[in-house]
Amino acid sequence: MLGIVFNPVSYSGRSTARMKHVRDILDARGIEYIYRETVRPGDGVALGAELAESCDTIIAAGGDGTVFETLNGFFGKDVTLMVLPYGSGNDAAMSIGVAGLTDEQLVDVLLAGRTRKMDCVRTNGDELSIVHSCVGIVSNIIRDFKNPANARKSYMSTMLTSVRQSRPRRYHIRTSTVDREFFADFVSVQNIVTSGGGMVVCPEALDDDGKFDLLVIEHKTVLRKYLNLVSMVRKKLTKQRNVFVERTDRVEIEALDGQETCSLDGELREITTLNVEIAGQIDVIVP
Structure with missing residues (x-):
């Protein structure tokens, strides 16, 4: 199952239309998913943890902060991360190689399912x-x-x-x-x-x-x-x-x-x- 964590205020709210577009593409292709939106800072951690209980792939849709929170929710579970670069700062997406892709290209990458390993860093025994x-x-x-x-x-x-x-x-x-x-x-x-x-x-x-x-x-x-x-x-x-x-x-x-x-x-x-x-x-x- 696919899970999505979207931060609707990332990039000053200008990514909402792109998120809807991606959902429309997924719906048109018959892809089932669980969709969640953050409301306040820290929500991504709880939503990442929730989705990790039933999803094997989680999309973090937003900037680096959204990726950060989602990661801290699912780390340690058997989950693969996909990033939609919808923030004002998308450094994680740049390193992964998905920054600058169109919504159609991002969905194609998601469905192709090609993966690689990425290091995670722990700070003060707590946050990743x-x-x-x-x-x-x-x-x-x-x-x-x-x-x-x-x-x-x-x-x-x-x-x-x-x-x-x-x-x-x-x-x-x-x-x-x-x-x-x-x-x-x-x-x-x-x-x-x-x-x-x-x-x-x-x-x-x-x-x-x-x-x-x-x-x-x-x-x-x-x-x-x-x-x-x-x-x-x-x-x-x-x-x-x-x-x-x-x-x-x-x-x-x-x-x-x-x-x-x-x-x-x-x-x-x-x-x-x-x-x-x-x-x-x-x-x-x-x-």
């Missing part, structure tokens, strides 16, 4: 993600983009303001080979290439190798901070001399300057410590 766990500039961009006060501003304007206002902080980072303090603009446990709606953070990242990429942008100067942003646009961030990268499967990140905002696949949390590890893999439907 497939994009990133990060603090610093990118989490600040996501926070400011979600702020209703910035609703009329362009993404680029919000991003530049966030970068300008972000300040470096101290972190103690421990892996199997690293135990040191960093003064950093950005720290990310990066499971896939992009974050924040398509920003190429770690071009070398692999989402199915049983590891993630720990990436740290060490603070040097304000000018270097902006040059790092330019290098990200050019997909060359990891080549910068002030960028530390290590591929690993476990890391502890302690925020030495106190509590701050963390992004888990675009969902914001307040943390002082991040303990991140590979939790396992899920099956995802791919083109």
Whole structure:
């Protein structure tokens, strides 16, 4: 059985017509499914868990937040994930390969049923993600983009303001080979290439190798901070001399300057410590 979790407010509600179109296509092809909509933040977890009791494939229709919640509902069950990229940020869909497809193409991919494995990351022994766990500039961009006060501003304007206002902080980072303090603009446990709606953070990242990429942008100067942003646009961030990268499967990140905002696949949390590890893999439907 097929299950669908749709977030009707994703992409400011502009994906409702696309969801109806997909349902019409499924109905025309005689495909049975169970359809659920989220109403409030957190609903996707409960709906993912509910559908996992009777469905072997679950569609998360929305942005990265919808995928995040749905994943946290069904993880550990014998369920295959399909993503409909209907959000403002669709990084998970980009990594899976379904971003930019038409509704007809998405249904064709779904019915073809081709799958592969994708790593899942567990943060602080609790929540699961497939994009990133990060603090610093990118989490600040996501926070400011979600702020209703910035609703009329362009993404680029919000991003530049966030970068300008972000300040470096101290972190103690421990892996199997690293135990040191960093003064950093950005720290990310990066499971896939992009974050924040398509920003190429770690071009070398692999989402199915049983590891993630720990990436740290060490603070040097304000000018270097902006040059790092330019290098990200050019997909060359990891080549910068002030960028530390290590591929690993476990890391502890302690925020030495106190509590701050963390992004888990675009969902914001307040943390002082991040303990991140590979939790396992899920099956995802791919083109």
